[in-house]
Amino acid sequence: MSRIKEFPLPDLGEGLTEGEILKWMVSAGDMIELNQPIVEVETAKAAVEIPAKWGGRVHAIFHEEGTVVEVGSPIIAIDTDPGAGPVPSAPAGGAVPAGAAGPGATTSQSTDALPEPSAESLAAVQLAPAEGAVEPGLIGGPAPGGRTAVLVGYGPKTTVAKRRPRKTDAAGPAGTTAPAPAVATPAPVEPAPAPRPATATPAPAPAPVPRTGAVVLAKPPVRKLARDLGVDLAGVVGSGPLGSITRDDVHAAAAGRTATAEPVVAPAPAASGFGADREQRIPVKGVRKLTAENMARSAFTAPHVTEFLTVDVTRAMKALDRLRSRPDWREVRVSPLLLVAKAVLLAVRRHPMVNSTWAGDEIVVKDYVNLGIAAATERGLIVPNIKDAGRLTLRELADAMTALVQTAKAGRTAPAEMSGGTLTITNVGVFGVDTGTPILPPGESAILAFGAVREMPWVHKGKIKVRQVTTLGLSFDHRIIDGELGSKFLRDVGAFLADPEATMLAWT
Structure with missing residues (x-):
């Protein structure tokens, strides 16, 4: 069994087929341990740290930081028995060290690289195929039901990703041999086809663009x-x-x-x-690209309707102050969004059709609420959700929302946490905005926009007083939710925020 093993980019789950290498945490020649994080990869949904499948010495790194790699393509080679003697060095061009230089920079082997082997040793040691036998329990290895273990769940991918053969000889414009690439290329599964002979003399290259x-x-x-x-x-x-x-x-x-x-x-x-x-040109990729595709698909698929309701939330804000003063809540992050989330969950119990999905010839009404909380991050807008939020107590809901926001801000939200949402809240009030007309996340039938809480003149008990007021905006899929149902749901959310203590006693 070969001691040099290639580690392919694993199936990241949720239908993702590629990832961008953000950061290498190891360099060629480094000693690593089993399950040690070796690379950070950004998918269209989140940044994920990938652990090593084997312990040993890093033999070669095949892709620079910033490269988009398909699932199943080798990203690193590991010498699993570094004490057994010399092994071949990295393929032509050398390995790419962590923190590689910018575009065009020439990379080289680490100073810890092993000596260049002889032709005999090169022939004796062969790189293991990317999809070889893997120990059970490791990523890519056997899993229950005949599936393959991946980072998230057990993805549906059952075929081996095809790899393009390494080009060993490419003719340049003048018929010269191309320089060796700076990034190591994995050995192909099948022999690379012989390069086609040039049939015509290439035309001279045009003058370069002035830069x-x-x-x-x-x-x-x-x-x-x-x-x-x-x-x-x-x-x-x-x-x-x-x-x-x-x-x-x-x-x-x-x-x-x-x-x-x-x-x-x-x-x-x-x-x-x-x-x-x-002018500044910003590439559209990753989370921003996925968000744009989802929003465009939703806006032109589901017929959106938006209703607004302005609510006096003075009593709700006082209830939050009393909650914060309780000894067992002093370490808990309590915000108005917590009460909005609780109001939505209670209103769903009264109007279950709001928590449903249009499935073409049927409507799927769900008995669980995966409550999405829209979060603005450096990578763009993401909507992680709290699984089965309707079964949580108020304290459990507060802890779950705090963890969700902190993980999203750190860019560590897992793809599974952004899938399966059934109902969403977007808190535009934190930006000082009164409300908006939010677009439905694909597959959901309603989304609530929570605006800023402001002091405003308000008629209270027949007199004009300064009260704390907010505006709610509810967008819904008119194929499922008609005006009556949408209005009743929004009215109930507003009623809870107007007097949460009395409403909770009446509804529970």
């Missing part, structure tokens, strides 16, 4: 592709933002074709002072 300080703008995956194809990026016309080089530009240069896009040259500043030098 400040002659810096080549290209992402790490594009640079690797150029190295694999033997393309000199300094002579490629960039068609991306600010003249950056894209994959299509590299393929066009490799095929000897002139790029169709005109060179992107920063225009001279106009008299008004506007131009590309004063």
Whole structure:
């Protein structure tokens, strides 16, 4: 059995097929232990730390930070028996150390790398296939029911991800051999096909796009592709933002074709002072990309209706003050959102149809409430949910909401915590906004916007007094919830917030 084992990117669950490498926590040559976190990967839902499947010495790292890797593709090779003698060093180009340099930087083996082996030892030690036999209980290994263990649950993926063969010889524009890539490429499962002979002399590369300080703008995956194809990026016309080089530009240069896009040259500043030098381009990926897709799909699939209700919450705010003063609640984070969540859960008991899903030819009414709390994070808007929140006591609900928000702010929300939501609350009041018309999360029939609590003049007991007031906005799917049901649900939420103590006694 080979001592060098390749560790593929595991199935991250929830239908995710790829992940972006955010940070390597180990370098080539490091000694690691079983289940030690080795890399942080960002999916479309969250950032996840992946543990090592084996202990030993890091033999090679196959991808730089910032690279998007498909599930099943090898990301690291581990020498599981480092005390058995010399082994082959990392493949051509060397391993990528943790904290790799920026785009275009040349990487090298760690100073702890083992000596270069002889040709005989290279032939004797073969890398293990990415999907070889794995010990039971480890990620990728056997699991109950004939499934495969993954980071989250037991994903449906049962086939082996295909790997593209490593290119060992690529001809450049002048027929020269391409330089070795800076990132190690895993050994292919099948022999790589022989490179096709060039049928025509490539046309000379066009003049480079003028760039400040002659810096080549290209992402790490594009640079690797150029190295694999033997393309000199300094002579490629960039068609991306600010003249950056894209994959299509590299393929066009490799095929000897002139790029169709005109060179992107920063225009001279106009008299008004506007131009590309004063614009920022932000890639749409990860959580932001998933949110955009979900919101667009929901907005143009479910017929949205939004209703508003302004409520005097003075008594609710006083009830919170009394709750905070209790000795057993002094260490608990108590906020107005806690009472809103409790109001929603109690109102669902009175109107179960609000907690349902449109399933085409049927409506699925759920007897459990996975209460989503929208959270703004550095990666974008996410909506983790509290599982079966309707069965929690007020204290348990407060603790669950605190843990949910803290985990989301730290970027550690697991994909499973953002799936299966049935009803959502978005607290726009924390931004000083009165309310809004929120868009339904896909698969849900209602979402409540909770606005800012403000002191306002209010008619109370026949007199105008200064009271604490908020505005609620309820969006719902009109295929399931008609105006009457939506109005009654919103009215009950408002009634609880107007007098939570009396309402709770009446409803429970």
